[in-house]
Amino acid sequence: MFERNIYDQYGFHCDERWHLGAYEGFESEGHSYIVTPYPRKEDSVLTQFEWARQLERAGIIDVAMPVQTMDGKVIAKIDGAQQLIFRLPQDDPSRNEQPQQPEAFQLAQIHEVSRGWMPNVKDLNFLGNWLHIWETRMSQLENWHQQVDARRQKNDFDRQFLYTFPYYLGRAETAMQWLVEEGQEHLLQPYDGSINHTRFTPTSWFAASPTTTQVKLPLQFVYDHPARDLGERLRSIYRQGDGEEAYRFIEDYYGAQFRGGNNVHWPLIGARLLLPLSYVEVVEDHYMNEGTNAENRSLEAVNFEEELAAEEKYLRLTSECLLEHLPSSTAGAWFTRRIFV
Structure with missing residues (x-):
């Protein structure tokens, strides 16, 4: 069925099928393709596709390019589901002779060339909306806190949530205060x-061949301040406990000779790093799915306790590394104005 669907709608013969992480892929006449689920927001997808083409024209390497069906559609029914197809960059042996551009350097390139590419699609535009999003999420946690506190019977997860929430609410409020007072998000x-990623992590870009090791998938693209990508990538590094890698990442980003590398708004990054995002996500996942996983409550309580320990370790390392490694040009003394560890 898969091969028939591909041939009928795209005219491609599947010479070989394989898996690349969570994606199914295939080879056809020397080209590699991956199949991804359709996110059911066609206007957003079309904008992301156009961004991909613009990035390629601007010289950004290793962007997975969208493929249309033979009748010009971007969506196709494959194996009974609405799906999209992307062509992966071709292997280029000549690049073996060239030094690999660091991840942060390429990120700075993307931020620079895409500056001002604001979309007409609201769902993709997060610029200036952090405060509203954070307030909404914390308000939901406050509602859960009140509901759980009123319960007669509480499990281990409930008790840990009730005990820890006031502290993490305070951290979130401090992050939002910095966002307004220091980051001045309302003035952006x-x-x-620029083009950013929904959540820029070590797995956002993936390897498709020995020479194409940082493939960018357009479905992750959103429009926001570069501090979004930098903050989330630093978050993942600090969560791993690697202060030196964070330092190298910052140096590589600033080493890129682009305005994007010199236009970083460090108060925005600091506010994003201070927001207890991992804590928020654990609580959201638990209470949004509470009725469907009753048998896993004990395990969730243990995982929550481990998450709390990891979050505190992350915060200590974050504060230490930012104070030590922020480039002098950023005037990062604002980070010491409040004690939060």
């Missing part, structure tokens, strides 16, 4: 944004 202009 449309041209301050």
Whole structure:
């Protein structure tokens, strides 16, 4: 069925099928393709596709390019589901002779060339919306806190949540205060944004061949301030406990000779790092799915306790590394104005 669907709608013969992480892929006449689920927001997908083409024209390497069906559609029914197909960059042996550009350097390139590419699609535009999003999520946690506190019977997860929430609410409020007072998010202009990723982590870019090791998938693209990508990548590094890698990442980003590398708004990054995002996600996942996983409550309580320990370790390392490694040009003394460890 898979091969028939591909041939009928794209005209491709599947010479070989394989898996790349969570994606199914295939070879056809020397080209590699991956199949991804359709996110059911066609206007957003079309904008992301256009961004991919613009990035490729601007010289950004290793962008997975969207493929249309033979009748010009971007969506196709494959194996009974609505799906998309992307062509992966071809292996280029000549690049073996060239030094690999660091991840942060390529990120700075993307931020620079895409500056001001503000979309008409609201779902993709996060510039200037952090405060509203954070307030909404913390308000939901406050509602759960009140509901759980009123319960007659509480499990281990409930008790840990009730005990820890006031502290993490305080951290979130401090992050939001910094966002307004120091980051001045409300003063950001449309041209301050660039193409970012929904959540930039070590797995956002993936290897498709020995020479194409940082493939960018357009479905992750959103429009926001570069501090989004930098903050989330630093978060993942600090969560791993590697202060030296964080230092190298910052140096590589600043080493890129682009305005994007010199236009970083460190108060925005600091506010994002201070937001207890991992804690929020654990609580959201538990209470949004509470009725479906009753048998796993004990395990969730243990995982929550481990998450709390990891979050505190992350915060200590974050504060130490930012104070030690922020480039002098950023005037990062604001980070010491409040004690939170």
